Amino acid sequence: MNALNITDGGGSSSGLSLSVALGSHIDAGGKCFVPYLTGGLPGWQTGVAAAAEAGAQAVEIGIPFSDPVMDGPVIQASSQMALDGGATPVSILDEARSIDVGIPLAVMTYANLVYRFGYERFAHALVSSGISGAILPDIPLEEVGPWADAADGAGVETVMLAAPTADDDRLTRVVERARGFVYTVGLLGITGERESLAATAKVIARRVKALTDKPVLVGVGVSTPAQAVEVCEVADGVVVGSAIVRRIIETGSQEAGGELVAEFVTALARG
Amino acid sequence: MNGSESRQDDGPEGGTNAEPRKIMGEPTGIGRFGDFGGLFVPETLVPALQELDAAFHEAWADRSFRDELDDLLREYAGRPSPLTECQRLGEQLGIRLFLKREDLNHTGSHKINNVLGQALLAKRMGKSRLLAETGAGQHGVATATAAALLDMECLVYMGEVDMARQELNVFRMRLLGAEVTPAVSGSRTLKDAVNEAMRDWVSTVEYSHYCLGSVMGPHPYPYMVREFHRVIGDEAAAQFAERVGGSDANCAELSGLPDVVVACVGGGSNAAGIFSGFAEHPSVELIGVEPAGGAAIGNGVPGIVHGMLSYLKQDEFGQVQEAESISAGLDYPGVGPEHSHLSDIGRARYESVTDDEVIDAFVLLSRTEGIIPALESAHAIAWVAREHEQLKGRSVIVNLSGRGDKDVAQMMDIMGSTLDGHTSAGERPADHSSADANTTGERK
Numbered sequence A: 001m002n003a004l005n006i007t008d009g010g011g012s013s014s015g016l017s018l019s020v021a022l023g024s025h026i027d028a029g030g031k032c033f034v035p036y037l038t039g040g041l042p043g044w045q046t047g048v049a050a051a052a053e054a055g056a057q058a059v060e061i062g063i064p065f066s067d068p069v070m071d072g073p074v075i076q077a078s079s080q081m082a083l084d085g086g087a088t089p090v091s092i093l094d095e096a097r098s099i100d101v102g103i104p105l106a107v108m109t110y111a112n113l114v115y116r117f118g119y120e121r122f123a124h125a126l127v128s129s130g131i132s133g134a135i136l137p138d139i140p141l142e143e144v145g146p147w148a149d150a151a152d153g154a155g156v157e158t159v160m161l162a163a164p165t166a167d168d169d170r171l172t173r174v175v176e177r178a179r180g181f182v183y184t185v186g187l188l189g190i191t192g193e194r195e196s197l198a199a200t201a202k203v204i205a206r207r208v209k210a211l212t213d214k215p216v217l218v219g220v221g222v223s224t225p226a227q228a229v230e231v232c233e234v235a236d237g238v239v240v241g242s243a244i245v246r247r248i249i250e251t252g253s254q255e256a257g258g259e260l261v262a263e264f265v266t267a268l269a270r271g
Numbered sequence B: 001m002n003g004s005e006s007r008q009d010d011g012p013e014g015g016t017n018a019e020p021r022k023i024m025g026e027p028t029g030i031g032r033f034g035d036f037g038g039l040f041v042p043e044t045l046v047p048a049l050q051e052l053d054a055a056f057h058e059a060w061a062d063r064s065f066r067d068e069l070d071d072l073l074r075e076y077a078g079r080p081s082p083l084t085e086c087q088r089l090g091e092q093l094g095i096r097l098f099l100k101r102e103d104l105n106h107t108g109s110h111k112i113n114n115v116l117g118q119a120l121l122a123k124r125m126g127k128s129r130l131l132a133e134t135g136a137g138q139h140g141v142a143t144a145t146a147a148a149l150l151d152m153e154c155l156v157y158m159g160e161v162d163m164a165r166q167e168l169n170v171f172r173m174r175l176l177g178a179e180v181t182p183a184v185s186g187s188r189t190l191k192d193a194v195n196e197a198m199r200d201w202v203s204t205v206e207y208s209h210y211c212l213g214s215v216m217g218p219h220p221y222p223y224m225v226r227e228f229h230r231v232i233g234d235e236a237a238a239q240f241a242e243r244v245g246g247s248d249a250n251c252a253e254l255s256g257l258p259d260v261v262v263a264c265v266g267g268g269s270n271a272a273g274i275f276s277g278f279a280e281h282p283s284v285e286l287i288g289v290e291p292a293g294g295a296a297i298g299n300g301v302p303g304i305v306h307g308m309l310s311y312l313k314q315d316e317f318g319q320v321q322e323a324e325s326i327s328a329g330l331d332y333p334g335v336g337p338e339h340s341h342l343s344d345i346g347r348a349r350y351e352s353v354t355d356d357e358v359i360d361a362f363v364l365l366s367r368t369e370g371i372i373p374a375l376e377s378a379h380a381i382a383w384v385a386r387e388h389e390q391l392k393g394r395s396v397i398v399n400l401s402g403r404g405d406k407d408v409a410q411m412m413d414i415m416g417s418t419l420d421g422h423t424s425a426g427e428r429p430a431d432h433s434s435a436d437a438n439t440t441g442e443r444k
């Protein structure tokens, strides 16, 4: 495996924390907007900068995996494009070091890439690339122990997913283990755009909010500013992936993603 | 989960006082076989898998469920399947060769054992829809069959590449009333069909049961599917003992046990089924045969995909590599976690054979015994044929996991339709033959 040079200090965004950045925005009465961008697409770092410029509170960077079971067609396609272009976890973490945007970054990827890298080594690589958090959708509570130990040790915030299928006992354990924010899955399904907000979205957001003071962001199936505003009647914010990634792929422009981010941010500020 | 750590696998058959199985018993912790297995799935699915685990344990300990399944296996699927001794091929290879005839089951392979079990369980759990992935189409056909029988909806995901090479099975599934949806991402084979089935299940988990087709995936599948196939090993052990006679466990000759048990390994369900009947007898060698182009244990390193930690063909970064095999049913870059464990502890050995060796074995069994094997099963025959020198004088059971009807069109493309009855497989057109293919001596 190519060695990623792990040096102290590292990325310029280091020191930021998801929980602090999102928490203070929420405390000030704001709703959080966190876009997902596929890492490794040409010029992807520009997209992160554009999203920050447009007012996002944090950015989720996808590290593409060959078999993304939680992802729908848009993110599957963007992942494949990045992989075809030669993107690897090492190249993306390396490129992330040059990002200096003043908001916290989190990676979203799958268990095997992290397992292969080595849990501790990966956690330290994130820190040295200036990345604050990690979202690993195929590592549920039952399996999170070894990774969580490594992440906690390195100071990486492990975002946990909360799903509508969980009972309150399980949700309680999920939110307890969550760092940064609670990624609340808005519907039964995978990432992708939906015509309207699922009825489950506000229900699960309300259930999670009742159990925790941590930031509660709803993702999966939030595709338009109107849907974001609707779910934020309950939630503290939203994560939006497919709609933004599709805009970037269709226009071939990372900046166009930033323009869409601005639309979400404006709508959420207006309420 | 479910506090199942200490539960014994005795079931109604074993009686309540049965000793726990030391090998091929219940997994420990959260679906662990040694270091392997686990529950690496999206959060949405965890409660459904816990519910499935509980429902399976409850059903498996329930005499009425076992009776209902046994009835179906006997009256509908045609069990017990025979253990056939191969006189001609055995003589040619210098061994005593027995075939466990899973090819004679309804729908043509071992897959029906697991599917009838899961479909009954799904019904018992109140699910109305069966989801399945399929490679060669055998598991899809079996699932479509069970869905028709039990009046359930059925959707099968199949890689686009596999749909082309197993056209007949696609039609069969549709004839049985199932919907077949192509998996168009990635390598467009079995692993991608699994991805699609999991994505569907995340969306429809409330009313769908994912009828996984092998001893792979997240807990409880590797354990549950092996238990549904345990009947293969239990029958084979009893049939062999009866056939060969002798019940003196201390004397090799009279132990009533075979020397070697061989099965092909894709995900590993037919192998797990037959191994489970012999695993506790250390004298019996267990051999799993992987395709050279998809040898997860042979060429892989531990990794996490499809819910489990197991040996996996992957690149240096952890991207899953595509398997390449002549048989769609073995085109899988991973392997069931219990096989990874059996390999690590040295209880079973995993070997591989090339496509060319498989083609030869396909012809060999057809011509010496009048049995056309599935290309998957031909992998096990191919290993025995190649290794017959080291097996000399020993008794060998091969799990003949399926019949070759589904592969005949593909073989016709490979071998040419003008195949001459007197031409040895070694004389096929150059591009499909190999120098080492003809290891089994003279053929008529």
Ligand SMILES: Cc1ncc(COP(=O)(O)O)c(C=O)c1O
Residues within 6 Å of the ligand: B109, B110, B135, B136, B137, B138, B139, B213, B214, B215, B264, B265, B266, B267, B268, B269, B270, B271, B328, B329, B330, B374, B376, B377, B401, B402, B403
């Ligand atoms: C006849 C036959 N044997 C074997 C297999 C491989 O599956 P497993 O390794 O789970 O037995 C298949 C899969 O399609 C099959 O059809």
